[in-house]
Amino acid sequence: MRLSTFPLCLFFLVTSVSEARAQDRDAFRPMDVFRLEYAADPQVSPDGKRVVYVRNFMDIKKDRRRSNLWIINVDGNEHRPLTNGDGNERLPRWSSDSKRLLYLSAEKELMCRWMDTGNVGRLAKLPAEPLGLAWSPDGKTIAFTMHVADVPRPFVQLPTPPKGAEWAEPPVMIRSLNYRFDGKGYLKEGHHHLFMLPAEGGTPRQLTTGPHEHVGVPAWTTDGKAILVAGNRHPEGGHDPLNTEIYEVAVADGAIKALTKRKGPDNNPMASDTWIAYTGFDDKRQGHQVTRLYILDRDGSAPRVATDKLDRDVKFPVMAKNAGLFYQYDDEGNTKIASLAKKVVLADNVGGTTLDRPYASGSFSVSDDGTIAFTQTSPGHPAEVAVRAPSDKAPRRLTYLSASLLDQKKLATVEEIRYKSSVASGGRMIHGWIVKPAGFDAKKKYPLILEIHGGPFANYGPRFAVQMQLYAAAGYVVFYANPRGSTSYGEEFGNLIHHAYPGHDYDDLMSGVDAVLAKGYIDKDSLFVTGGSGGGVLTAWIIGKTGRFRAAVVSKPVINWFSFVLTADIYAFFNRYWFPGPPWEHAEHYMKRSPISLAGNITTPTMVITGEVDHRTPISESEQLYQALKLRKIDAALVRIPGASHDFAARPSHLIAHTAYVLQWFETYRKK
Numbered sequence: 001m002r003l004s005t006f007p008l009c010l011f012f013l014v015t016s017v018s019e020a021r022a023q024d025r026d027a028f029r030p031m032d033v034f035r036l037e038y039a040a041d042p043q044v045s046p047d048g049k050r051v052v053y054v055r056n057f058m059d060i061k062k063d064r065r066r067s068n069l070w071i072i073n074v075d076g077n078e079h080r081p082l083t084n085g086d087g088n089e090r091l092p093r094w095s096s097d098s099k100r101l102l103y104l105s106a107e108k109e110l111m112c113r114w115m116d117t118g119n120v121g122r123l124a125k126l127p128a129e130p131l132g133l134a135w136s137p138d139g140k141t142i143a144f145t146m147h148v149a150d151v152p153r154p155f156v157q158l159p160t161p162p163k164g165a166e167w168a169e170p171p172v173m174i175r176s177l178n179y180r181f182d183g184k185g186y187l188k189e190g191h192h193h194l195f196m197l198p199a200e201g202g203t204p205r206q207l208t209t210g211p212h213e214h215v216g217v218p219a220w221t222t223d224g225k226a227i228l229v230a231g232n233r234h235p236e237g238g239h240d241p242l243n244t245e246i247y248e249v250a251v252a253d254g255a256i257k258a259l260t261k262r263k264g265p266d267n268n269p270m271a272s273d274t275w276i277a278y279t280g281f282d283d284k285r286q287g288h289q290v291t292r293l294y295i296l297d298r299d300g301s302a303p304r305v306a307t308d309k310l311d312r313d314v315k316f317p318v319m320a321k322n323a324g325l326f327y328q329y330d331d332e333g334n335t336k337i338a339s340l341a342k343k344v345v346l347a348d349n350v351g352g353t354t355l356d357r358p359y360a361s362g363s364f365s366v367s368d369d370g371t372i373a374f375t376q377t378s379p380g381h382p383a384e385v386a387v388r389a390p391s392d393k394a395p396r397r398l399t400y401l402s403a404s405l406l407d408q409k410k411l412a413t414v415e416e417i418r419y420k421s422s423v424a425s426g427g428r429m430i431h432g433w434i435v436k437p438a439g440f441d442a443k444k445k446y447p448l449i450l451e452i453h454g455g456p457f458a459n460y461g462p463r464f465a466v467q468m469q470l471y472a473a474a475g476y477v478v479f480y481a482n483p484r485g486s487t488s489y490g491e492e493f494g495n496l497i498h499h500a501y502p503g504h505d506y507d508d509l510m511s512g513v514d515a516v517l518a519k520g521y522i523d524k525d526s527l528f529v530t531g532g533s534g535g536g537v538l539t540a541w542i543i544g545k546t547g548r549f550r551a552a553v554v555s556k557p558v559i560n561w562f563s564f565v566l567t568a569d570i571y572a573f574f575n576r577y578w579f580p581g582p583p584w585e586h587a588e589h590y591m592k593r594s595p596i597s598l599a600g601n602i603t604t605p606t607m608v609i610t611g612e613v614d615h616r617t618p619i620s621e622s623e624q625l626y627q628a629l630k631l632r633k634i635d636a637a638l639v640r641i642p643g644a645s646h647d648f649a650a651r652p653s654h655l656i657a658h659t660a661y662v663l664q665w666f667e668t669y670r671k672k
Contacts, residue, residue, distance in 0.1 A: 026410045027438065027473040030656045033355075033466055034058040037401040038382035039375055040067075040353050041090065041363055045098040046321070048367035049074055052082065052092040052101060053385050055401065059086060063653045069103060074371060074387050076398050082113065091130070095139045100199075102133055102142060110142070110197065123201035131192060132217025135199075136224050141251075142197045143218040143227050148206065149190040177238040181569050182616040183645045194218060194229050194249055207254045212237065215244065219270045226250050228269035228276065233258070241573050246278050248300075259300035266294075270319045274298050277306070277325060279314050285577055287501070288457045288487065288494030293317055293327060293340065306340060311490040316363055323370030323390070330360045330488035332431055333461030337364050337372060346388055347395045351463050352377025356649035356658075357453065357532075358433075358463035358480070360488070379414040379435075381406055382464045410438035412472030414462050419515035421484075425507035428496075431489070432481030432512050433462060437472040445523040446477040447670055450513055450549075452531030452538045453480065456501055459488045466649075470659045476528075476666075479516045483508035483538075499580060502541040502593065509538065510546070525550070528666045532556050533617060533646065537595060540625060543606060544598025551669035553662045555609045556617045556646055559625045561590040569615040599628040605635040607665040609658060611644030637665070 035058070042053040055070045069082040069089045083089045088106035095102070101113045102123075110123040110133075123142070130144035152173075161167040172186075180186045192214050195204040207227070208214055214231035221228065232244045233256075246259045246269045259276060260266040264283035269276060276296055281289045291313040296303040307314055310329065317327040324341035328350060335350035351362035352375055362383060364374035370390045375383035381402055388395040415434045420427050437446070449471050453460045460480050471478045482489065483505040485497035497505055517524055529549045531539040536557030543552045558564045562583040565575045575582050583590045591597050606629055610622035622638065629636035639661050641654055649655045 024410065024438075026408060028406075028409045028411055028469040029473065030470060030660060032405060032409070033652050033656055034060045035402075035405045036355065036382060036466075038352060038355070039385045039399055039401060040383060041092065042373040042375060042385045043092050043094060043365045044074070044367045044371055044373035044387065045094050046096055046368045047098040048369050048371040048389065049098070051373045051385055051387065051398065052094070053373075053399075054090050054092065055081075058652050060652075062086075063651050065650075065652070072385065072398050074373075074389065074398075076396070079399070091133055093133045093135065095135050095199075096137060097139060100139070102135065104130065104133070110201075112199070112201075121201065123199070124197055124204060126204070130195075131215065134218050134220060134227075136220050137222060138224055140199050141224075142199055143220065144195055144197070144204075145192050145214050145216070145218060145229065146195055146204075147188070147190055148193050149188045152189055177572060178570070180615050182614060183647055183650065185613065185615070194227060196227070196251065207249050207251075208256065214247075216267055221248070221271045222273050225252070228259075228271055230267040230269060230278075239572055240576075241570070242283055242577075244280075246276065257300070259296065260303065262303075264289075265291075268317055270317065270325075271298070272319065276300075277317060277319065279317060286491075286495050287498040287578055288485070288491060290491040290494075291315070293325070311492075313487060318364070318366045320366040320370050321368040323366065323368070326364070326366050326370075326372065328362075328364060330459055330461075332488055333360075333433075333459050333482055334488075335360050335362055335461070337374060339370070346372060347374055347376075347386070349376055349378060349462075350374050351461075352381070352383030354649070355382055355464070355466050356655050357451075357467055358460045358465040359453065360459050360461065360463075377463045379462050379464055380411055412437055412469055412478075413440065414468075416462065417512075417515060419512060421504070421511045422507045425504035425511075428484060428493075428508065430481055430483060430508045430512060432479060432515075433460070434516060435468045435472050435478035435480070437475060437477065440477075440521075442519075442521045444521060445526075446475065446521055447526035447528065447666070448513070448516060448522045449476045449478045449666070450509060450527070450529040450531075450542075451478055451480045452509065452529070452535035453482070453486070454531065454533030454535045455487070456485045456497060456505070456534035456537070457487050457494055458534070459486045461488075466655060467659050467662075471663065474663050474667075477516070477522060479512060481509060481512045483512075499578075499589075500593075501578075502538055502595070505538060506541060506545060509542065523671065526671045528552070528669075530555065530662055532648070534558075536617070540595035541598065543604040544595055544601045547603050549604055550671070551605045551607075551666055553607045553609060553665055554622070554625060555658065555662075556611065556614055556648070557595070557608070557621055557625065558617050559594065559621045560596045561594045562587065563624070564617065564621060565590075567618045567620060596624055596628065599625065600632070602629060602632070602634055605665075605669055607637045607639060607661065609639040609641065609661060611641045611646060611648065611654075613643060614646045616646035 037057045040054040056067045072079040091104040093102045108126045128147040130146045134143045194207040197204045212233040218229045242265045248257045266280040268279045293307040293314045312329040315328045337347040353361040362375040376386035385399040386395045386397045530553040532555035536554045539554045608622045626638040648658045
C-alpha cells in the first residue's frame with residue numbers, strides 16, 4: 001500500500017465496514033471516537049470540598065487528544081472549567097491549605113492559580129516536562145524531577161558549510177545505554193534530577209547531579225528539611241534498571257543519604273513523622289513479581305512489609321494527613337482502592353483512561369479526612385470522576401462527560417465467564433469476558449473474534465473499550481480473557497509463563513474459545529483471532545499451532561525473540577527478566593519460544609499491522625512474519641501506520657484505522 005493512499009483507504013474501510021454491519025444510526029461507530037470525553041488525574045482538595053481533574057477530549061482537526069482542567073464540588077455542584085481552549089493543561093496539584101493549585105501548561109510552564117481570586121501566574125518556564133510535582137508542607141516550595149540534558153563534546157570537527165549551502169544533516173553519535181524510547185523517539189543524552197522552586201516563582205535549583213536517574217514523584221519530609229526521591233545511583237545502574245533506592249536529599253546542602261539498600265525496586269516514597277512508606281519487591285528476576293507496600297522507621301531502619309497478605313501489585317500509594325495510607329491494586333481484572341488502616345476496599349471499577357482496549361488504568365487522590373476521588377469506568381463508559389467520603393456507604397459518580405453521546409448509542413454488553421483450561425495444561429480456572437452486540441439474540445449464530453491482551457504481564461477486565469464496541473457493532477461476538485501470565489491473580493499465576501511464553505497460555509485461550517462455542521450462538525466456521533503486542537505474539541503463535549481460525553490480524557508483534565531483545569528500546573530489561581540470559585548464550589531457548597519457528601505451519605490468511613516508529617516491537621518484527629508468509633505463498637498483508645508508535649491509540653485516527661483494517665480483513669474471509 002502506497003503511503004499516499006492511507007487517508008483514502010481509511011475512509012473506505014471505515015465506511016464500508018461500519019455501514020455494512022452497523023446500519024443502525026444508534027450503533028457505536030468509528031467517528032464516535034472523536035466525540036468521546038473522559039476524566040483523568042482527579043485531585044481532591046486537602047479540605048475534601050472540591051475535585052480538580054483533567055478533562056480529555058479529541059481535536060478532530062488536529063487528530064490529537066486535548067485536555068483542560070475542570071473543577072467540581074464533592075457534592076456534585078458547580079461543575080465548571082478552570083482553563084479553556086486547547087491548552088493541554090495537566091498535573092493539577094493542590095497546596096496543603098487548599099488555597100492554591102499548581103499545574104503544568106502545554107508550553108511546559110509551571111502555573112499557579114489562587115483559588116479565592118482566580119488569579120493565575122507563571123512560576124517558571126521549564127526546559128523539560130517534570131515527572132511529578134510536590135508542594136512542601138509549608139507551601140513555600142515546590143519539588144519536582146526533570147530531565148537535564150548533557151552537552152556532549154563533539155567526537156569530530158566537521159567543516160562548516162558555506163553560507164546558503166544545503167548540506168545533509170550531520171551524523172549523530174550515540175554512546176548511551178538507553179538512547180530511544182517508544183513514543184518519544186531518540187532521546188537527548190542526560191538524566192532526570194531533583195529540583196526545587198520557590199512557590200512565588202523564579203529559577204529552579206537543582207539538588208542532584210551526576211550520571212544517575214531519579215524517577216517518579218518526590219515527597220517532602222514532614223519538617224520540610226528533606227525531600228525523598230526514588231533513584232538508581234548505583235554504578236552501572238542502567239544495566240540493572242529495576243534496582244532503585246529511596247534517597248533522602250537535604251534541602252540545605254543537597255546531601256544525599258540512601259534509606260534502602262535491598263536488591264530490587266524501591267519507589268513511591270512518602271513520609272510521616274515517624275516512618276517512611278514505599279513500594280517494591282525483592283528482585284528474583286522473574287517475569288512477574290508482586291509489588292508490595294513497605295514501611296521503615298524514619299531513620300531508614302527496620303524495613304517491613306505492610307501488605308504481606310495481599311498477593312496483588314500495590315500501585316500509587318497515597319498518604320492522607322488524618323486518615324492513613326491508601327493504595328490501588330488490580331484483583332481479577334478489577335481495579336480497586338483500599339485503606340491500609342481499615343483493611344477494606346473503598347472503591348472498585350477504577351480505570352477507563354485507556355480507550356482502545358479494556359486494560360487496567362486510572363488513578364485516585366485522598367483528602368486530609370480520607371475522602372477519595374478516582375476515575376470510575378464500566379463497559380458502558382470511559383473514565384468519569386467519582387468520590388467517596390468517610391461518611392458515604394458507597395462511591396458517588398460526579399461527572400457524565402460522555403453521557404450525551406453514549407446514552408444515545410446501543411452499546412454492546414459484557415458477560416463474565418470462568419472456565420477450566422485443558423487438562424494437559426493443568427486444568428487451571430481462567431477468567432474471561434464475552435462482548436455481545438446490541439440486540440443480541442441467543443438463537444442466532446454469530447462470528448467470533450478472539451481478542452488477546454498484550455503485556456504479557458497485564459490484565460483485561462469489564463471496562464470500556466472502543467475496539468470491543470466497534471467489533472460488536474459490526475456484528476461480531478468478542479471473547480477476551482486473562483490467560484496464565486496475566487496480572488491481578490497473584491504472583492504464582494503470573495509466573496506460570498516465566499521463561500515459558502508463549503506456552504500453555506495458548507491452551508487457556510483455546511479452551512476459552514471452546515467454552516464460548518459451547519453456549520450455542522457462535523458459528524464454529526466463523527472464528528477469527530487478533531491481538532496486539534504480547535497479544536500479537538500469541539496470535540502468531542496460535543495460527544502456527546492451529547488452522548481453526550478463518551483469518552488473523554497480528555498487531556505490533558514480536559516474531560523473533562533473538563532480534564527483539566537486540567532492537568527493542570528497553571533491551572537492558574528484557575534480556576534479564578524474560579530470558580535466562582542474552583540470546584547468544586541461549587539461542588535454542590530464544591528460537592523455541594519465537595513464533596517465527598512455527599511460520600512453516602501457518603495456513604491462515606494473516607494481516608500484520610505495525611507502527612512505522614514503534615520502538616517497543618520494531619517494524620522489523622512484523623516484516624519477518626509478513627515476508628515468511630509471502631515466501632510460502634500464504635495470503636498475507638502488511639499494514640504500516642505512518643507516524644505511529646507502539647500505542648496505536650495515541651491519535652484518534654490511528655485507533656479508528658487499526659480497528660477498520662482488522663474488521664475489513666475479517667469481512668474478507670467471513671463465511672457469507
